[in-house]
Amino acid sequence: MDFVIAxxxxxxxxxTPILLAALGETLIERAGILNLGIEGTMLLSAFSGxxxxxxxxxxxxxxxxxxxxxxxxxxxxxxxxxxxGLNQHVAGLGITLLASGLALFSFRILYGGxxxxxxxxxxxAQLALFKGxxxxxxxxxxxxxxxxxxxxxxLGWLLMHTSFGLRLRSVGENxxxxxxxxxxxxxxxxxxxxxxxxxxxxAGAYLSLAQLGAFTHGxxxxxxxxxxxxxxxxxxxxxxxxxxxxxxxxxxxxxLRLQAQGIPLPYEALxxxxxxxxxxxxALAGRNASYPAALLKAYRREGA
Amino acid sequence: MPIPFLxxxxxxxxxxxxxxNEAISLELYPxxxxxxxxxxxxxxxxxxxxxxxxYQPDEGExxxxxxxxxxxxxxxxxxxxxxxxxxxxxxxxxxxxxxxxVLGREGSALLNKKVLNDKVRQxxxxxxxxxxxxxxxxxxxxxxxxRVEILKSLYRNCQLLILDxxxxxxxxxxxDKLFETLRNLQNQGLSVIIxxxxxxxxxxxxxxxxxxxxxxxxxxxxxxxTNAKALAKLMVGRDSVPVTRNEQHHQEKTTVLAxxxxxxxxKRGLTTLDNVTLELHAGEVLGIAGVAGNGQTELVDILxxxxxxxxxxxxxxxxTLDLGNTRAFxxxxxxxxxxxxxxxVIADLSVAENLTLEHIPQFSKTGHLNAKAIRQEAENxxxxxxxxxxxxxxxxxxxxxxxxxxxxxxTLSKNPSAVIAAQPTRGLDIGATNFVxxxxxxxxxRGAGVLLLSEDLDEVLRLSDRxxxxxxxxxxxxxxxxxxxLETLGLLMAGSKDVAA
Ligand SMILES: Nc1ncnc2c1ncn2[C@@H]1O[C@H](COP(=O)(O)OP(=O)(O)OP(=O)(O)O)[C@@H](O)[C@H]1O
Ligand SMILES: [Mg+2]
Numbered sequence: 001m002d003f004v005i006a007x008x009x010x011x012x013x014x015x016t017p018i019l020l021a022a023l024g025e026t027l028i029e030r031a032g033i034l035n036l037g038i039e040g041t042m043l044l045s046a047f048s049g050x051x052x053x054x055x056x057x058x059x060x061x062x063x064x065x066x067x068x069x070x071x072x073x074x075x076x077x078x079x080x081x082x083x084x085g086l087n088q089h090v091a092g093l094g095i096t097l098l099a100s101g102l103a104l105f106s107f108r109i110l111y112g113g114x115x116x117x118x119x120x121x122x123x124x125a126q127l128a129l130f131k132g133x134x135x136x137x138x139x140x141x142x143x144x145x146x147x148x149x150x151x152x153x154x155l156g157w158l159l160m161h162t163s164f165g166l167r168l169r170s171v172g173e174n175x176x177x178x179x180x181x182x183x184x185x186x187x188x189x190x191x192x193x194x195x196x197x198x199x200x201x202x203a204g205a206y207l208s209l210a211q212l213g214a215f216t217h218g219x220x221x222x223x224x225x226x227x228x229x230x231x232x233x234x235x236x237x238x239x240x241x242x243x244x245x246x247x248x249x250x251x252x253x254x255x256l257r258l259q260a261q262g263i264p265l266p267y268e269a270l271x272x273x274x275x276x277x278x279x280x281x282x283a284l285a286g287r288n289a290s291y292p293a294a295l296l297k298a299y300r301r302e303g304a
Numbered sequence: 305m306p307i308p309f310l311x312x313x314x315x316x317x318x319x320x321x322x323x324x325n326e327a328i329s330l331e332l333y334p335x336x337x338x339x340x341x342x343x344x345x346x347x348x349x350x351x352x353x354x355x356x357x358x359y360q361p362d363e364g365e366x367x368x369x370x371x372x373x374x375x376x377x378x379x380x381x382x383x384x385x386x387x388x389x390x391x392x393x394x395x396x397x398x399x400x401x402x403x404x405x406v407l408g409r410e411g412s413a414l415l416n417k418k419v420l421n422d423k424v425r426q427x428x429x430x431x432x433x434x435x436x437x438x439x440x441x442x443x444x445x446x447x448x449x450x451r452v453e454i455l456k457s458l459y460r461n462c463q464l465l466i467l468d469x470x471x472x473x474x475x476x477x478x479x480d481k482l483f484e485t486l487r488n489l490q491n492q493g494l495s496v497i498i499x500x501x502x503x504x505x506x507x508x509x510x511x512x513x514x515x516x517x518x519x520x521x522x523x524x525x526x527x528x529x530t531n532a533k534a535l536a537k538l539m540v541g542r543d544s545v546p547v548t549r550n551e552q553h554h555q556e557k558t559t560v561l562a563x564x565x566x567x568x569x570x571k572r573g574l575t576t577l578d579n580v581t582l583e584l585h586a587g588e589v590l591g592i593a594g595v596a597g598n599g600q601t602e603l604v605d606i607l608x609x610x611x612x613x614x615x616x617x618x619x620x621x622x623x624t625l626d627l628g629n630t631r632a633f634x635x636x637x638x639x640x641x642x643x644x645x646x647x648x649v650i651a652d653l654s655v656a657e658n659l660t661l662e663h664i665p666q667f668s669k670t671g672h673l674n675a676k677a678i679r680q681e682a683e684n685x686x687x688x689x690x691x692x693x694x695x696x697x698x699x700x701x702x703x704x705x706x707x708x709x710x711x712x713x714x715t716l717s718k719n720p721s722a723v724i725a726a727q728p729t730r731g732l733d734i735g736a737t738n739f740v741x742x743x744x745x746x747x748x749x750r751g752a753g754v755l756l757l758s759e760d761l762d763e764v765l766r767l768s769d770r771x772x773x774x775x776x777x778x779x780x781x782x783x784x785x786x787x788x789x790l791e792t793l794g795l796l797m798a799g800s801k802d803v804a805a
Pocket of ligand 1: 302319322324342343344345346347348349350351701702703704705731733
């Protein structure tokens with residue numbers, strides 16, 4: 001029983017940043033933009049949040065900086081892929097390279113080559129729910145985790161039941177129709193990027209300001225790419241993306257436990273396990289993937 | 305004289321060196337229907353796109369209710385009461401009717417689906433448009449989708465509604481319905497601009513007719529003072545002669561293409577093609593008459609190798625073809641003129657590339673393309689088929705008629721033994737239509753079998769030697785064209801069973 005409780009607690013810790021990033025990516029992709037800048041955006045957000053928190057001594061300022069970084073990088077993505085109409089793959093990978101490089105370079109400049117990574121004196125505290133019950137160890141999480149959980153139904157509702165969501169989906173499905181209907185396609189896409197960027201920034205902040213209270217080079221470690229896969233297999237729906245992230249988090253937590261318990265399997269196999277199983281299950285669950293019809297397509301009004 | 309709703313003053317638009325619209329001046333009055341005529345590439349679409357803020361004019365101005373306006377985007381045009389239904393629909397297929405209609409005009413941040421559905425339903429009823437706000441666009445017929453497009457503009461309170469070739473994709477029944485709607489709108493004080501290639505339609509619906517030729521406005525007439533012949537002359541700048549069919553029939557009946565027991569079920573398990581058997585003879589045009597959606601698309605797709613039926617076979621000159629294998633059909637000698645022109649070409653490739661696309665092996669040695677030979681061949685075909693384009697033009701920028709000519713040139717230059725022509729003249733002007741007809745008849749003279757599918761009964765009657773009627777996925781009648789009666793055909797096409805075929 002303790003094993004299970006601990007496992008579930010760890011699941012939520014692992015799944016939070018992936019869920020946030022995947023939700024952000026979902027919004028952006030529903031508007032027709034594949035943002036491969038996600039990995040670098042998370043890293044630079046984690047870094048800027050950490051630096052600002054450390055220099056100012058305020059976690060809240062750090063959090064704001066992380067959000068702002070996420071937003072700015074996604075707006076930059078918009079500049080390249082929406083306004084200038086560049087290839088989205090190239091623009092996104094470029095942003096990941098640029099943002100990661102910038103994070104590592106600045107880190108070197110600020111902290112030199114110190115072997116022990118600098119850490120915050122104080123990081124975000126955990127918030128325990130269901131105090132005194134058996135569930136307490138599961139729900140002793142950082143505030144951001146609860147926010148992420150709340151965001152799942154909120155974003156689902158936003159997409160399907162608000163005019164913002166309708167417009168966002170329309171530019172991802174048929175931007176020409178949206179244009180003819182009198183919408184500003186670029187502006188709607190930028191709005192999606194701004195909200196999505198904030199979520200990616202929050203994912204970065206979770207890593208450096210809550211979970212670790214420090215910054216290291218490899219702290220994002222492919223979570224952005226995992227998020228992108230989860231969005232695809234989650235059929236671009238916040239609820240399914242939630243299940244996908246939860247599944248991955250669970251398998252990852254399980255794998256770590258098994259490693260710790262010294263299971264007689266090569267640890268490489270254990271490492272690969274969550275990825276393989278998640279992909280298999282999600283592929284089976286979401287086989288009739290209905291991707292946004294205008295994904296990857298820059299919109300240009302013809303003959304203009 | 306009433307005050308014009310919109311005055312167009314000296315409007316010009318150039319694409320590179322091409323003058324698509326040249327100093328066009330025209331007045332539009334409230335409660336009037338103006339028909340805009342012109343051959344393919346005359347500049348009709350260009351003009352209307354400027355009125356809706358999609359294109360920016362290079363010169364000239366628009367005056368709305370007395371004051372000059374500039375439309376930098378469709379949003380601007382909508383704000384000033386302009387509505388536009390484009391040649392190719394712009395709807396979101398995965399959205400409902402209501403969602404498409406209210407998009408950008410939701411009225412509040414929260415979508416109350418019930419309220420919006422009711423509002424859309426009310427607007428639809430007010431203008432007499434039969435639509436269910438909750439159905440998905442992708443489940444609707446072409447006629448219904450067009451009604452959604454019109455409703456979209458009306459929901460935005462347009463005062464001027466522009467329709468670019470709305471009847472090209474409609475069945476005769478739907479055209480009647482559309483015209484009823486337009487008269488209704490006119491009675492409510494709206495102005496309408498309608499583009500069409502069918503002169504009878506223009507005469508039936510409009511009060512005035514404006515004719516464009518090569519980008520210039522060559523005439524504006526009161527409809528009651530003109531007639532189809534005069535308008536046709538104005539459009540092409542000379543008298544036009546329709547093609548005449550060579551009446552002598554080939555006596556010997558060699559079957560080039562045979563289909564046996566073709567049966568297709570759609571995704572929902574409904575039978576769309578039910579045990580269809582037919583034989584196409586050498587040297588004949590076999591017409592298939594039928595209202596859209598009665599299995600023609602499936603039939604064409606099977607006969608060109610794009611669709612594999614549940615049951616049945618297709619034989620060319622007695623040899624069974626590998627069903628669902630486009631390449632095999634093509635190699636065997638089946639020529640395809642597809643229904644959807646834009647799917648028949650790759651819009652972003654050049655004219656030369658599209659012309660030679662299907663005979664790549666002929667132009668390549670060891671995988672390397674011979675650019676000179678391709679250009680040579682393209683130039684030949686451009687001359688033979690009178691395509692108004694240069695080999696290096698992007699196909700996307702060509703007018704509908706010229707795109708169709710590219711497809712004809714590519715297909716017919718290979719001398720196929722069977723030609724499958726689906727709606728070959730949809731959206732084409734008189735000149736281009738005649739050209740296509742001539743080419744199809746030339747194929748027949750050459751000894752090929754031509755299968756002609758068309759919703760235009762006149763066309764079927766004019767070209768065919770033999771006619772099959774398709775209804776509900778079945779062949780319900782066969783006639784020799786010379787003996788076919790329009791009324792009988794019409795009844796069979798509508799599914800009437802009281803006709804002795
Ligand atoms: N975006 C564009 N870029 C370059 N040339 C264009 C563009 N749009 C139209 N043209 C050219 O302008 C001319 C007028 O085209 P337009 O589409 O207005 O003709 P149309 O009268 O609507 O013809 P159709 O009856 O075939 O629809 C054609 O020669 C066409 O090739
Ligand atoms: Mg046109």
